[in-house]
Amino acid sequence: MLKIENLVVSYNSIEAIKGITLEVNEGKIVSLIGANGAGKSTTLKSIVGLVKPQRGSITYQGKDLLSTPTKDMVKHGITLVPEGRRVFANLTVLENLKIGAYSRKDEKEVQKDLEWVYELFPKLKERSWQQAGTLSGGEQQMLAVGRGLMSRPKLLMMDEPSLGLAPLIVKEIFHIIKEIHKQGVTILLIEQNANAALKISDEAYVLETGLISMKGKGKELLENSDIIKAYLGETAGHK
Amino acid sequence: MFFQDMTFELFMQHLTNGISLGSLYALIAIGYTMVYGILRLINFAHGEIFMMSLYFAFYGVAMFAMPWYVAFIVTIILTCLMGMLVERAAYKTLRDSPRITVMVSAIGASFFLQNLAVVLFGGRPKAFPTVGLFTDVLKIGTVSLQRLTLMIPIATMVFLWGLLYLVNKTKTGMAMRAVSKDHETARLMGVDVNRTITITFAVGSILAALGGIMWGMKFPQIQPTMGVMPGLKAFIAAVLGGIGNIHGAVIGGFLLGIGEILLVAFLPELTGYRDAFAFIMLIAILLLKPTGIMGEKISEKV
Ligand SMILES: Nc1ncnc2c1ncn2[C@@H]1O[C@H](COP(=O)(O)OP(=O)(O)O)[C@@H](O)[C@H]1O
Numbered sequence: 001m002l003k004i005e006n007l008v009v010s011y012n013s014i015e016a017i018k019g020i021t022l023e024v025n026e027g028k029i030v031s032l033i034g035a036n037g038a039g040k041s042t043t044l045k046s047i048v049g050l051v052k053p054q055r056g057s058i059t060y061q062g063k064d065l066l067s068t069p070t071k072d073m074v075k076h077g078i079t080l081v082p083e084g085r086r087v088f089a090n091l092t093v094l095e096n097l098k099i100g101a102y103s104r105k106d107e108k109e110v111q112k113d114l115e116w117v118y119e120l121f122p123k124l125k126e127r128s129w130q131q132a133g134t135l136s137g138g139e140q141q142m143l144a145v146g147r148g149l150m151s152r153p154k155l156l157m158m159d160e161p162s163l164g165l166a167p168l169i170v171k172e173i174f175h176i177i178k179e180i181h182k183q184g185v186t187i188l189l190i191e192q193n194a195n196a197a198l199k200i201s202d203e204a205y206v207l208e209t210g211l212i213s214m215k216g217k218g219k220e221l222l223e224n225s226d227i228i229k230a231y232l233g234e235t236a237g238h239k
Numbered sequence: 240m241f242f243q244d245m246t247f248e249l250f251m252q253h254l255t256n257g258i259s260l261g262s263l264y265a266l267i268a269i270g271y272t273m274v275y276g277i278l279r280l281i282n283f284a285h286g287e288i289f290m291m292s293l294y295f296a297f298y299g300v301a302m303f304a305m306p307w308y309v310a311f312i313v314t315i316i317l318t319c320l321m322g323m324l325v326e327r328a329a330y331k332t333l334r335d336s337p338r339i340t341v342m343v344s345a346i347g348a349s350f351f352l353q354n355l356a357v358v359l360f361g362g363r364p365k366a367f368p369t370v371g372l373f374t375d376v377l378k379i380g381t382v383s384l385q386r387l388t389l390m391i392p393i394a395t396m397v398f399l400w401g402l403l404y405l406v407n408k409t410k411t412g413m414a415m416r417a418v419s420k421d422h423e424t425a426r427l428m429g430v431d432v433n434r435t436i437t438i439t440f441a442v443g444s445i446l447a448a449l450g451g452i453m454w455g456m457k458f459p460q461i462q463p464t465m466g467v468m469p470g471l472k473a474f475i476a477a478v479l480g481g482i483g484n485i486h487g488a489v490i491g492g493f494l495l496g497i498g499e500i501l502l503v504a505f506l507p508e509l510t511g512y513r514d515a516f517a518f519i520m521l522i523a524i525l526l527l528k529p530t531g532i533m534g535e536k537i538s539e540k541v
């Protein structure tokens with residue numbers, strides 16, 4: 001579905017991505033894990049055109065994405081839930097969800113998706129008239145995911161959706177991700193919480209300072225001793 | 240009484256004058272505040288766009304002998320196009336440039352339009368056409384004033400209502416508010432950010448044209464430099480109210496308009512300081528509450 005080949009991205013001559021190749025197959029949950037600064041967000045930003053790669057190719061269902069403007073990504077079914085939630089604090093919860101469906105014309109289906117999002121996140125329904133800036137961090141993350149879903153994505157990419165959230169809410173987020181996946185949405189997930197991410201992933205890639213150092217099935221990587229040492233550490237012991 | 244010669248009639252006249260001047264400042268201030276809201280840019284050319292609208296109306300009525308309502312509609316359309324053109328020429332190409340570069344371009348656009356007006360229309364003042372329907376004198380009880388003085392605030396309220404409807408109740412308005420918060424994320428949601436910015440300039444320019452037409456009827460002398468002072472004062476009004484905030488711009492506009500007129504009315508010996516009033520208010524607000532009356536914390540754009 002999504003293919004990245006030999007991608008190189010630099011910020012002012014500093015290479016953040018040094019030639020990576022990865023693939024996301026339709027219907028899968030693929031995760032990209034790695035330490036802070038490894039280049040995970042840069043990879044996602046390249047896919048949606050927010051940064052311009054130096055070299056390499058990105059194709060989606062055979063279509064070249066590098067020449068597609070960011071604003072058209074949702075029309076092709078590609079949606080990014082950005083790092084740090086980035087909800088529109090000055091818009092109400094409902095408006096945030098509506099803007100997720102900004103380029104859709106099928107009003108009736110949008111309404112259905114809204115009901116679905118409210119079902120997934122009942123809190124959002126209660127607060128639909130509240131300004132998004134007044135929500136708690138966890139609620140904002142749910143709003144960011146809900147907003148992403150409102151575009152009815154085929155490929156949903158999430159950049160560290162669990163960052164900075166309480167363990168209980170993290171659990172809920174991962175539960176929701178599985179729920180979304182059941183509806184047939186392909187998922188590309190970025191996480192530092194490697195343990196939780198690998199558990200739900202079909203495939204996973206480990207990114208280390210701009211290069212892919214390991215890849216495999218989620219379950220395999222979960223048992224890999226190098227990974228345990230580098231990324232799972234404490235958390236693995238407490239599962 | 241303190242001010243022996245200030246009769247009720249006179250006071251009402253001053254107050255209504257202040258309210259209508261405040262309305263005009265408010266209409267122009269909205270253009271500054273909306274553009275700032277969406278681009279974090281002070282559109283220095285806005286005063287010149289306002290000035291151009293008066294010339295468009297003048298030429299429509301005086302030279303091309305259009306009926307006033309046709310001339311005014313043409314004026315609104317031309318001013319709107321001019322605002323969009325300024326955005327395209329002076330700002331769009333600099334979208335990713337440092338702020339200082341864009342600011343220099345804004346100042347350049349302002350000078351360019353002013354000098355273009357001198358070349359095209361001549362530097363000598365022209366008389367804005369009078370439209371009896373608006374400029375005739377009306378007597379309410381013992382207070383006599385131009386119809387315009389009452390019509391301006393009423394028309395302004397209608398325009399404001401329309402604007403708030405657009406911004407708060409329509410899909411386009413929602414996109415404008417989203418873009419003003421976060422361009423990147425708005426793009427991710429499928430919003431055409433460039434188009435939304437263009438619309439913002441169009442709306443600001445339409446309001447400047449509406450203000451310009453009413454300004455011309457109230458102060459019927461036009462010249463190429465006439466956009467500078469109202470532009471500066473409207474900008475101060477926007478800062479006073481909290482730049483980026485539409486309600487703030489309106490409040491700031493009324494405060495300045497009414498304050499300026501009443502200052503001169505009550506203290507005629509300060510007439511020479513009339514224009515200084517706005518700047519004193521600017522200094523005061525920057526010292527007391529730099530974010531303005533309605534302002535939230537100014538967040539540096541990333
Ligand atoms: N806008 C930017 N300008 C310069 N360097 C950047 C920028 N964004 C990211 N980087 C650098 O690129 C590298 C990868 O960053 P990022 O993709 O955000 O990593 P991750 O998401 O894995 O934490 C880091 O070294 C980071 O400092």
Ligand SMILES: [Mg+2]
Pocket residue numbers: 040041042083159
């Ligand atoms: Mg990141």
